[in-house]
Amino acid sequence: MLQGVLINIDVDNTEKAINFYTQALGLKVGRRFDSKFVELVGGSSPIYLLENETATLPFPKAREGRTYSRHWSPIHLDFVVSSIVKSKEQVLAAGAILEIDIRHEPYGKLATFSDPFGHGFCLIEFTGRGYDEIATTS
Numbered sequence: 692m693l694q695g696v697l698i699n700i701d702v703d704n705t706e707k708a709i710n711f712y713t714q715a716l717g718l719k720v721g722r723r724f725d726s727k728f729v730e731l732v733g734g735s736s737p738i739y740l741l742e743n744e745t746a747t748l749p750f751p752k753a754r755e756g757r758t759y760s761r762h763w764s765p766i767h768l769d770f771v772v773s774s775i776v777k778s779k780e781q782v783l784a785a786g787a788i789l790e791i792d793i794r795h796e797p798y799g800k801l802a803t804f805s806d807p808f809g810h811g812f813c814l815i816e817f818t819g820r821g822y823d824e825i826a827t828t829s
Contacts, residue, residue, distance in 0.1 A: 715785035
């Protein structure tokens with residue numbers, strides 16, 4: 692039944708978001724559907740930037756409007772990189788905020804950031820067998 696996964700990121704300024712994600716991660720603009728809906732390509736899945744004004748409701752019965760200050764969400768993006776040290780420098784230069792510096796995990800190196808729109812994300816540099824280093828069978 693599943694045919695794919697689409698990644699959509701709400702932002703309050705499309706051009707600012709394009710600048711951040713192209714500079715931070717080396718993504719490229721794919722299609723521009725309109726001035727507030729843009730596709731970024733260059734990763735394993737396209738990322739869609741959707742401009743929505745601050746305080747607008749994300750769905751009819753929402754208790755809170757959109758906020759682009761740092762917020763927590765149980766879903767976030769992990770970007771797999773070949774060099775976490777170089778990638779850390781690149782995302783910081785593009786405007787990311789470092790929240791947890793590079794640390795070693797059984798599967799590799801991990802660092803946590805937020806983008807200029809308050810969304811959390813991680814950089815991961817896999818080592819060894821990646822997540823298979825911690826995989827167990829039932």
